[in-house]
Amino acid sequence: MTVLTQEEAFARIRLLRSPNIGPVSYRQLLGRFGTADAALGALPDLAGRGGAPYRPASEARVSAEVTRTRQAGARYLFHDSPEYPPLLAELDSAPPILTLRGDPALAARPCVAIVGARNASAAAVKLARQFAGELAEAGFVVVSGLARGIDGDAHEASLAGGTIGVIASGIDIAYPPEHAALQERVASEGLLLAEQPAGTEPLARHFPSRNRIIAGLATGTLVVEAAPKSGSLITARLAAEAGREVMAIPGSPLDARAQGCNQLIRDGAVLVQSAADVAELLTGFTGAPRSTFREQAAHYAALPDDPDEPPADIAALLTIAPVAVDELIRQSGESAAAVQLALLELELAGRLVRHAGGRVSLAA
Known part of the structure; x- marks a missing residue:
């Protein structure tokens, strides 16, 4: 286990908040230079090959973020912490740093993601509540995105058994506003996770990133109801790419809100009709999903040991x-x-x- 000093923890946050640094480049830089402090010192020379000098995130900006995080009653979770969610850590694109409120031990238990339409039908809402409640009683932690519709109902039905909310905003921002009370309950009774810095309002580009975390936390993703090209289908695709189970509840072909689920099933997702079906699929999951929906592996190689090796003309x-x-x-x-x-x-x-x-x- 890596024991971080306050200085190195601050440097890691600053490195990740620097322009154009994402999860993959963050890990490459940390692996190459050993510490975030060393990586920050090397950034100007590394980027200098392209001409312009590189300026990492300012210390003042990161200090303000840390203050907001603490004021929200949250703390940071780093990728090499023993509390980091084990399944999420398997992703190449896993967030190197999360902020959290609540009990991180929930993420180490068997998790199932339940996602679906924001403008869900009454029947789909009832199903989401039923599935989430029964799966929570069966020992599964329900993961979702605290959005309107299916997400919110899945959280409410599983609070007593364990639920994890993943938000697209900073840990101190409630979105949608009408879910402020629910988000607070998830944080106090379950686990609330955010990848974006404290104070960040949710933007459209943040939601696919949020969805990859939802998919990465769980052994399987269940789509209750979804229209074509919805965010729920993005979560399902990301789950498949991570080698996790993808499940969907079928619906009427006459209802546009069911077309996404029906398409998933046609493309290889497992059709489920009860919480027992989901539990059977995920109990003892060994990493060999029955679903065949768009599975794809991604592999990143390590950086060379020689810092002066010239870059390929890619x-x-x-x-x-x-x-x-x-x-x-x-x-x-x-x-x-x-x-x-x-x-x-x-x-x-x-x-x-x-x-x-x-x-x-x-x-x-």
Whole structure:
């Protein structure tokens, strides 16, 4: 177990809050330089190969964030802490730092994600409550996103047995506003997690990131009701890419809110009709899901030991269309480590976008 000093913990937060540093580049930098403090010191030289000097997040900004986090009654959870959720840690894109309120031990228990439509039908709301309540009684912790509709009802029905809420805002922001009381109950009776810094209002781009955490915490994701192209389907896809079970409740083909679930089932998600079906699928889950919905693995290589190794000329192979990192390694003829270093420098320069499934593209 790594014992962090206050100085190193602060440096880690500052490193992650620096422009163009995401979970993958954060881990690469930490692995390459050993400490966040050393990585911060090396950033200007590393990004300097692209021309412009690099400026990490300011100490004043991070100090203000830490103060807000403490005022909210929350604390930080780092990726190498023994309290970090074990299933979430398996993801290459797992958040290196989370803020939390509540009991982190809940995330070490068997978890199931329940997600669905915000404008859910009365029948779907009833099903969400029934499934969440029965699964909580069966010993599962219910994970969801505290959104309107299915999410909120799943949390309410599972509070007594254990529930985890993952929000797209900072830990001190309640969204939607009408769920402020529910969010407080989740924080006091269950576990509330946030990836965004305290004080951050929820933006559209934060929700897919939130969804990957929901999917990563659970051995399986159940979609109760969802329209095509909804956020719930993003969560299901991310669960499949993580090698987790994907389940859906079928609905009437005449109801647009059921089309997403029906499509999931057609594409390989497991059809479930009761909480017992879900429990049977997830009890003793060994990492070999029955669902075949868009499963895809992503692998990132380690950075080279030599800090002076020249980066591969990867930018010429990239377009705005996402491509797998493995394909870049094959086409460039470079080592995996050299390709990863080149991608890291492009990301620091704001020229690279990382996508689910280990794919990358040039920023538009």
